[in-house]
Amino acid sequence: MVSLFVAGWLAMQIQGAGSCPSPAEVEEKLAPLLPLGFASTSTDLAAVSEEADGSVSVSLARPDGKTVARRRLPRAATCSEQAQTVAVALAVWEAQIHPEISLRLDRLAASPMPSSTAFPRAAGGDLVIQRAAGNPPARPLELGVGAAAIGAWQPGSAAPGARLDAVLGTAGGAWRARLSVVGLGTQSESLAPGQARWWRLYFALGADYAFPLSRRWDLALGAAGVLGVATVEGVSFTADRTTRTTDVGVELMLRADLRLGAVRPWLGLAIVTWLRQQTLEVTGTTGSLVLPRAEPMIALGTDFFWRP
Secondary structure (H helix, E strand, C coil), X not given: CEEEEEECCCCCEEEECXXXXXXXXXXXXXXXXXXXXXXXXXXXXXXEEECCXXXXXXXXXXXXXXXXXXXXXXXXXCHHHHHHHHHHXXXXXXXXXXXXXXXXXXXXXXXXXXXXXHCCCCXXXXXXXXXXXXXXXXXXXXXXXXXXXXXXXXXCEEEEEEEEEEEEEECCCCEEEXXXXXXXXXXXXXXXXXXXXXXXXXXXXXXXXXXXCCCCEEEXXXXXXXXXXXXXXXXXXXXXXXXXXEEEEEEEEEEEEECECCEEEEEEEEEEEECCCCEEECCCCCCEEECCCEXXXXXXXXXXXXXX
């Protein structure tokens, strides 16, 4: 007997090997039957076993290993048809134990679904379906850490930067909390008779909301409150001085996330708006400079996720 395990839909990790149907065939047939984004976020576990007589045993279990559905399917004419039958069985079971989802019935109607799969029976111990009582089970927590390279710009000046993120959410959930620390490199601007330079370090605490675009792509919109420190120095003055000042602000970010299991690269645009106006003045002159209150940035990073 050859067994193949489709474990953790989030990463579609496949352990073992199977030839008829192959894990790739089952995945290909299953995805169109489920709502967009569900197959890539569900934590249910499926096992498919090829029997010696050519039939296939299929089971579905929750993340804790408890089997909620199982059935033995007869041998199909081709491996593709066998994969389709397995996929239909798994899709129907997912819809039965997850009342918050609905099948894509237009695709399901076109599938060769045997009646025994459409209406599972608990006869002879050959099939077991256990519905969740009350509310759907809570999704497991998901933790993440990430790093990104930043490019920040102002009129006539650009600076590199970096950010570190800590993320807390639920597997497949739309909302996630985010704590970030961001460092922005030196910006400069003329301030007669010399030049003013400044750089910033800030902390941001907020949340993101992710919209699924496809099986692998999300579009996330985030907002956070910001506490920052700006270090400002004068260059080429009679007496150059350095000072630090704190400020609070708001960060908005729009990012595109690519879900590759536990690793999720992303590209984003962000802007921080500082709430307080900060003015630099040169002693003995009328010259002054208002530090920019908006910090636009582009970022490219990667987050790494795991479940405690």
